[in-house]
Amino acid sequence: MKFLFDFxxxxxxxxxxxxxxxxxxxxxxxxxxVVQIAAGWLMWRKVERMHWVSAGLIVLFGGMTLILHNPLFIMWKPTILNWLFALVFLGSAFIGKKPLVQRMMEHVIQVPRAIWHRVNWAWVAFFVISGVANILVAYQFSEAFWVNFKLFGLMGMTFVFMILQGLYLGLYAERPAEVQADTGPQDSDERP
Incomplete structure (x- = not known):
């Protein structure tokens, strides 16, 4: 349900x-x-920042597309959004104690600090590459091809990247402390 709401x-x-x-x-x-933001507020009494940023860019670039009758403005929107995300992830590597990816995912999985930083940098690179790919497709291919790429190409790239990230994080996942305590050496003096 959340997936459909986001997209x-x-x-x-x-x-x-x-x-x-x-x-x-x-x-x-x-x-x-705009409906997505209103529905998010009505259902959960909050709106994710990603939805605010995306809506703002859609209204801005969509408005320019309609007013100037030039589809290149709306075609630039995914690139700008991806590059903004890249900047946010990049900034989080230098501001605060934890990179953004760690803040978002540490409640689900625990990995060493260095791994969080590597994954954060991977997201920076992914967003830069996605932005470049979008604009290359927009300028090198037909409008119809770009529309299909926007849905299937960019979304497909994101899913593949997320799966690869999950596999990578899984290699370094730390076991919870309580599980480690249960599997520690047993006291040999205790008898049943």
Whole structure:
């Protein structure tokens, strides 16, 4: 359910594009982003920062696309969003005690500090590469190809990267302290 909620504007953009073209799809994505924020507030009484940033960029770049009648503005939106995420992850490596990826995931898995830093840098590189890939596709291929890449290519890249990250983190996962205590050496003086 959360997955569909997070990708609601992208899915509607994709559907509207194939029915009505880039300008209707852009308007649909703009409305869907506002609805997503309102629905998030009504359901959970909070809105994730990612949704605020994404909605702001969709409204800004979508508005420029519609006003100037130029689809390149909406095509730049995923690149700008990815590069902003890269900057946030990069900044977290230097600001605060923990990189962003550790703050987001340490409640799920425990790994050595150096591994958190490596994974954080991997996210920086991933977001930079995703932004570059998006803009290369936007300029080198047809609009229809870009729309498909936006949904399937960028989302596919993200899923593959997340799986690889999970496997990598799994190699270094530390066992919880209580499990380690249970498997420690037994006192030989105790008899049943």
């Amino acid at each position: 609601f504007p992208i899915l509607l953009f994709f559907g509207a594009y194939h029915l009505e073209g880039i300008y209707v799809a852009t308007a649909v994505a703009m409305v869907a982003s």
